[in-house]
Amino acid sequence: DxxxxxxxxxxxxxxxxxxxxxxxxxxxxxxxxxxxxxxxxxxxxTAATSPTVRTSANPPSVTREFRDWTATCDNTNHCVAFGSAHENMGFVLVSLAPGAEARPVVHMGGWGLEDGQGSVHAVIDGRRYAGENSKMDEEGDVIAFRNPSPQLVHDLGNGSFMALRRGDEQMKVSLGGAAAAFLWIDERQGRLNTPTALIRRGDRPAAEVPAAPAxxxxxxxxxxxxxxxxxxxxxxxxxxxxxxxxxxxxxxxxxxxxxxxxxxxxxxxxxxxxxxxxxxxxxxxxxxxxxxxxxxxxxxxxxxxxxxxxxxxxxxxxxxxxxxxxxxxxxxxxxxxxxxxxxxxxxxxxxxxxxxxxxxxxxxxxxxxxxxxxxxx
Known part of the structure; x- marks a missing residue:
């Protein structure tokens, strides 16, 4: 890979x-x-498979839209959900590999928050989230949360207001559709009602989450x-x-x-x-x-x-x-x-x-x- x-x-x-x-x-x-x-x-x-390379063990690659968010799962059940910031100048992206041991990784960023005092961070319903900052290019920044807290994932799926901020500047991000995108991924990966679910967590053992198709x-x-x-x-x-x-x-x-x-x-x-x-x-x-x-x-x-x-x-x-x-x-x-x-x-x-x-x-x-x-x- x-x-x-x-x-x-x-x-x-x-x-x-x-x-x-x-x-x-x-x-x-x-x-x-x-x-x-x-x-x-x-x-x-969209749901399709490549007819010349598909094996019977592989699910179709599917992309779905949920209001302001989009989710994609590939033929090995690696999934990504993402939404855009105001005027399409930024993004929030949540990726989740298949399997019981997998945990989500969150990236945020974009263009337009001018260099100033402090680093780019996220605010969701008043809670501040600061991750690993890096420059995307001369005009953009990316924040990585490689081991995001359960609270961050919860807020992305259930929050009402989100913004990316640096100093006095901010870029609003719509969370409309994030919950539905997360739920669809949970269902696709077979992790509904387990502690590993993105949004619908429960007491079903994580060991029951299917492994990735080869x-x-x-x-x-x-x-x-x-x-x-x-x-x-x-x-x-x-x-x-x-x-x-x-x-x-x-x-x-x-x-x-x-x-x-x-x-x-x-x-x-x-x-x-x-x-x-x-x-x-x-x-x-x-x-x-x-x-x-x-x-x-x-x-x-x-x-x-x-x-x-x-x-x-x-x-x-x-x-x-x-x-x-x-x-x-x-x-x-x-x-x-x-x-x-x-x-x-x-x-x-x-x-x-x-x-x-x-x-x-x-x-x-x-x-x-x-x-x-x-x-x-």
Whole structure:
């Protein structure tokens, strides 16, 4: 898990495009045509599994909205609930792993509370909560409660007024829907009426909380040499593909767009072609094809996701050293919302290793985004 997490975050940092920062300005939600995910992907409730990697032991990945809060549980029952601060400038996020021994972790933070005397802290119905402060970036702060008190978790679920404060400044946070989100997670993880429940605690033994379902396993193909690849021309067979013709119409600026095509060797007799297929202020999409070594008989690649599959990825690149392909469709230029995914080449197909989705542009750092799919290697 730590290897996948490191890979995901490193690749995300490399793909955050400078022009996106300019396009977004002062944190406005400026979605481009290629932004992901669309509201329809995650609104109200989505439940789906990746048909090519699901095992019978895994529950579906589900995201639900509860008034001003959203909750996500992935295919191994790792769950996250989060709400936004005033004008979407901040967030409160509660994560809870599955199993009897798991305990919640709380993060809060955002932009807009100017540097001043003291650190950022939370106030809920008059009670002050100060956690571990860290800088999110030059304008934002994050407070971590890695072992939150029962009172803090209780107040998040039952409080009537919450604000993030520093000095005389404050940012109000809505708790509307937090209780319902917590209850849904308790039910999903089988911890209702146990001492480990987020909101509906009772005397049922914690030992009765189910363990995490095992993540599906993916066998990654061996590395293959990349020398001798031709990067320039698409083969006639590729140029004849309807999807490539569509991509040409979207991206061609002159007589050719082949210099932006990327070719990698998957095996001695297999090539992977990345074809540019659309661009916006900060999102650049690609379609992928697999061919034999001579470029004939192209086969479009469909990438499994937690919600189905995609034949076009955003801000994506294949790394032949790790045999993984990373994509990051940004909801806005700052990269605080959208979808990130990592796929591994198995020798036969691309299998989903890790997917994170943040549907709300509320300054949540990428390493805190809810996971919607995880696999083991």
């Amino acid at each position: 730590m290897t996948l997490r490191s890979l995901l975050l490193t690749a995300a940092a490399a793909l955050i495009l400078p022009q996106g920062l300019g396009a977004c300005g002062k944190k406005e939600g400026d979605a481009s045509p290629a932004a992901a995910p669309a509201a329809a992907d995650v609104a109200v409730e 993540a599906p396993r993916v066998a990654v193909a061996a590395a293959v040499a990349q020398n001798g690849l031709v990067q320039d021309d698409l083969s006639p067979a590729l140029l004849a593909q309807p999807k490539v013709k569509e991509c040409l119409a979207e991206t061609r600026r002159g007589e050719r767009f082949e210099p932006n095509v990327e070719v990698s060797r998957l095996a001695a007799d297999k090539l992977l072609w990345s074809v540019p297929c659309g661009e916006g202020a900060y999102n650049f999409s690609q379609a992928y094809f697999i061919t034999p070594a001579d470029g004939t008989s192209p086969r479009p690649v469909a990438f499994p996701t937690a919600a189905g599959s995609e034949d076009t990825l955003v801000n994506s690149r294949y790394d032949p050293r790790t045999r993984t392909l990373f994509a990051f469709g940004k909801g806005r230029g700052l990269g605080d919302c959208g979808r990130m995914g990592v796929w591994a080449w198995t020798g036969e197909r691309f299998a989903l290793l890790d997917e994170k989705v943040m549907p709300s542009c509320t300054a949540v750092p990428q390493d805190l985004w809810p996971t919607t799919w995880r696999a083991a290697t």
